[in-house]
Amino acid sequence: MTRVLAILALMLSLMAGPVRAAEEIVAGLSQNRISITAQFNGSQILIYGAVKRNEPEPQTAPLKIIVSLEGPSLPVTVRRKVKTGGIWINRDKVEVDSAPTYYAVATSAPIGTIISHTEDLRRRITIPTAIRSVGASGTVTDSGAFSEALIRLRTRDGLYKLSEGAVDIVKDTLFRATFDLPANLVEGNYRVRILLYRDKVLLDEATETIFVRRVGLERWLANTAEQQSEFYGVLSLLIAGFAGWAAAAIFRFIRS
């Protein structure tokens, strides 16, 4: 009888996903809406929270937290220059079907001490696992070099970032991490993921969404350019023509 109960309990806990342990994440964001205006020059997001417990803290291993922030994914083409007939030209290319336009991971300790490699592959936590270059088009044999280049270039531009030790944990209960979002942010929904680990075992996972949107004139221009491109084209030309005429007229007025 007790055996049957134990199996039932085990099945239930498996169905509920990660072990519904005594520790849970309660999370908050400094803002869940970022407006891109003409003055937009990057933004800082504070992700904070607490670990809620129903029983005393287990003394087995220290609490470790990973926080990731992922922007919308878009296809991207990676090209490589090759010396051909004495000149450097773009020859090889790999089309990556989908890569996050922004991806930052902050951890409370060196990543290797928090999760195993299999866990990383399963939840796609570190940068290389978060970018799946599935659609590597046929011509290239060393597509790995292209994914590395993608990561290198985006890291250089501040779009991909791994900050080990950037999550502060206070008294094994409160945590906080700040993310610097760059100015060249792509519009869309940004996914926040908070993962709670103890002894390389996932205790709880929480997700939040940050909405990044253009507003005001910026929004109107982007929408018009996309939806009424003929009107937008004519408008650009009218503005340019008028500016040219106005400049000539003003300078003539100044000189006379």
Place this chain on the structure above:
Amino acid sequence: MQIYLPIAEVSVNIFLLVGLGGIVGLLSGLFGVGGGFLITPLLMFVGVPPGVAVATGANQVVASSVSGVLAHMRRKGVDFRMGTVLLVGGLAGSAGGIWLFNLLSRMGQIDLVIQLSYVVMLGSIGLLMMQESLRAINRARRNSAQSHRRQHSWVHGGPMKIKFRASGLYISVIPPLLVGFGVGVMSAIMGVGGGFVMVPAMIYLLGMPGKVVIGTSLFQICFVSAFTTYMHAVTNQSVDMVLAVILILGGVIGAQIGTRIGARLKAEQMRILLASLVLVVAVKLTLDLLIEPSELYSLAWGRR
């Protein structure tokens, strides 16, 4: 002060952009070149995606060339008849160029073609102009009597002769049509107005007098670049109006100043200046092709 560009999706210093526009406008007023061959690489350098840089550069060229044409019109420096003939050839060439552009893109060789045509065109034109203007200066210095050389070449023969009064020419309509066509093709492929090719072609090939060359070139450029801008806006949605307005602000001022300076410079000096500028860009582009780049890889949005 940073400003966010809605189509380019980057944030750039506004004064830097005004300055870039100003430099290009200055060149436009001074030499009658649109400056597209400078603004596109410069914009890419400050982080604007290439597609947006090409399209918005074309939009800026519209404004600076309109402003330049108006300034030259008052000095009677525009041959409208010649400009119209060049324009007809130019629009046809531009349409042909867009077709060629798409063909090369499908073959995956467009980058190489663009770079090589920049090097070849800029290099040969720069050398040609430099040689010609140095010779002209030497001749003037020696004070030899053969000052006015208007020899009749093959260009001046041919059927369908038209009188171009402002240029003082009575030549066949075919050579200017071909010049316009060639420039139109280039404009579509290289994303430039083509003034730096047209100005020498008008001087050396058609034998037009210096005082109408620049105004007429600008007249043609403003229509061809307007066509290009519209095509980019409709097909690629890559014209950034905020970026364009800032560049225009700097550009129109630069163009007016350039026109004033140009009126004071001697034609030979101006040609040497333009030739040196063209050669500098050509040398830079050649080096880019020959020297191993520090980063072999580059990224492009899948959708552009």
